[in-house]
Amino acid sequence: MQENETFDVVVVGSGSAGAMAALRAADQGLKVLIIEKAQKFGGTSATSGGVMWIPNHQLDGDQGDSREATLQYVDSLIGKPVNRERLEAFVDEAPKMLAYLKSTGVQVAAAAWPDYYPSNPGARADRSVIVPTFDGRDLGDNRYALMREQYNRFKLFGRYAMDLTETFTLMMQSKGWRGVAAKVIARYWMDRSTRAVSHRDKRFTSGAALMGATYKAVFDRGAELRMETKLDRLLVDDAGRVTGVEVSNFGRTYTINARHGVVLAAGGFEWNQELRDRFYPVPGLTRHSSTPEDANRGEGLIAAEAIGASTEHTEAGWWIPTMQLPMPGASNFHEIHQAAFDVGRPWSVVLNRNGDRFVDEACGYDQFGQAMVADHQKTGANMPCWLIFDAKFRKKFSAGGLMPTVHTPEKKVPEDWWDHYVFRANTIEDLAKKIHLPVDKVKEQVRKIGEYSKTGIDPEFGRGMNPYDQMFGDPTVTPNPNLGPIDTAPFYAVPINNGDLGTKGGLRCDARARVLDQAGNPIAGLYAAGNQSGTPFGDVYPGAGATIGPAMTFGYIAANDIAERSGNQRA
Known part of the structure; x- marks a missing residue:
């Protein structure tokens, strides 16, 4: 040189x-x-x-x-x-x-x-x-x-x-x-x-x-x-x-x-x-x-x-939803995990801090991030928002860095994760209280997702009603691969941030x-x-x-x- x-x-x-x-x-x-x-x-x-x-x-x-x-x-x-x-x-x-x-x-x-x-x-x-x-x-x-x-x-x-x-x-x-x-x-x-x-x-x-x-x-x-x-x-x-x-x-x-x-x-x-x-x-x-x-x-x-x-x-930016967890073996350091497809899986819903849905959760990840920004500008109650899901989801899918139970059963989840990075409760009411969301609103959103999952029609945001959404849904879930009732305890929530793939x-x-x-x-x-x-x-x-x-x-x-x-x- x-x-x-x-x-x-x-x-x-x-x-x-x-x-x-x-x-x-x-x-x-x-x-x-x-x-x-x-x-x-x-x-x-x-x-x-x-x-x-x-x-x-x-x-x-x-x-x-x-x-x-x-x-x-x-x-x-x-x-x-x-x-x-x-x-x-x-x-x-x-x-x-x-x-x-x-x-x-x-x-x-x-x-x-x-x-x-x-x-x-x-x-x-x-x-x-x-x-x-x-x-x-x-x-x-x-x-x-x-x-x-x-x-x-x-x-x-x-x-x-x-x-x-x-x-x-x-x-x-x-x-x-x-x-x-x-x-x-x-x-x-x-x-x-x-x-x-x-x-x-x-x-x-x-x-x-x-x-x-x-x-x-x-x-x-x-x-x-x-x-x-x-x-x-x-x-x-x-x-x-x-x-x-x-x-x-x-x-x-x-x-x-x-x-x-x-x-x-x-x-x-x-x-x-x-x-x-x-x-x-x-x-x-x-x-x-x-x-x-x-x-x-x-x-x-x-x-x-x-x-x-x-x-x-x-x-x-080129937005993408992310969440963070401590790095394995180095709990004082954090690792960022993408949740691009996790947020649109069946048996789940994404809510802002007012307890409201604001997007087709299964949409493209950049659209999801744009919706987070727009909702935060409107309500001041986003960034982070919350991914809420039940035991069926937990068994089969990842939630950011929280791997499904086949990979990470409950007993292998580090103790310091619970109710700090990943929140868990036996009822929707108790989960909503833990994450400081309005209980009645959360219950109503969960109820509506259950109703939509029966018909396969999401009249609010059209979740799971286009080829892109469906590509990342679960084909074994019918009539809509992106919708399923949130009805099996325990119930979970993780905070979702507006991450990016660059500017x-x-x-x-x-x-x-x-x-x-x-x-x-x-x-x-x-x-x-x-x-x-x-x-x-x-x-x-x-x-x-x-x-x-x-x-x-x-x-x-x-x-x-x-x-x-x-x-x-x-x-």
Whole structure:
């Protein structure tokens, strides 16, 4: 490592946006450096579900999707002004990005995952794309253990990797689930060669599969990755062009020059309470985010604002309901658990602190979070809200980090959890008193859920009455897989916070991923992608993978623009 080094392109951040920008730029013959402030690479993307929302991808030939259908769908959703050219650039370039990714050797497949607003015109159930299981050892033993690991919640017993099919089979305790669990465990322990290298399962699934496969292509093309290297500021010449970065490594500061461009792809600002307080109408706490702890603090946004960059869509995150529990073996520390699908299961209801329902509990997790914000602005009685459920639910489903009784029977629940993190009572009345909700209202809401479960019709919010809701319900429960009577003691409640998967807003960019100044003009040499930039969708989350899909697409677009301006563009 030398002082004042020079690369053609410097990419800040090692998540999906940065990985794609680096991959494409390297494939264009440019000398690329990725800097990552953490001790692990892969960013938030490596810990995610690894889904890309890619409309009109044509993976299996013409499936009937189109540019027109996609725009019809997103236009029916977006409720605030967006950059139309940028939105259309995503729709047009996303299929090209995916085709390019495939050409580098990364395997991809369409998933049968309904768009989050399945009743809207143009909605489909095949726009979400995943990467099959990747053998992490293919990264090389010197890198295999350095990619960010999936959270414990995405592994069986916090150790064994599961793909999406295995996850849903175990989550729902579907037929043959015990055999699936045995296979997952046996597969891990039979892999003795990997056990000699690391405790980590060599099977990279979900986000780890996406990032593992992509980084194999990145490394094969000679791009350099440098960890423990934090962006401090952007370097600008007298003409206002970004020419490089000043970085720090364990307190030592030095500069790296970028001949042709800097791509900011270092995630959002969800772990920066000052920025949350500045931008969000209901700020919430950094602590409730489900992204890697203290990772995305908005350094790229801060550095860009310091040279005149503008921002957009910063008033919202990619919301997801979360709850917290003490970490196993370290009770003074807490772990955040997603509850995205738990809140819409049968035999449960979600209430605000006034004892009122406020949303179709089984809706998309971002819609759920938006409803929490709106209800709190209206009533002041949300954030947290309460998930209330009975013994039937407890036996079969998780409630955030509280695993079902087949995994965590009552006697194995730590004593300090009861009535502090998880509340339990033998009657609904006593449960409502414990969590300080109005008893009569809670009883009435429970009664109504019981009535709705008989008819299968939720006249208030339509819970379980669309394909997305039903996908995460229980098919053995009829007539509505998301509704069941809350009638079997004991009864339980857990507080639900408005967590996130990152921030929706960030640096304002144009259709070429160039960062714009306050006047709307591109800042020469500066690009942004992923949650470092504003989403092209404004205030909505159209489908699974609507964070990573645009992140990789605009990383691809940024690299293409840099290559074209430098005279290095190839086919």
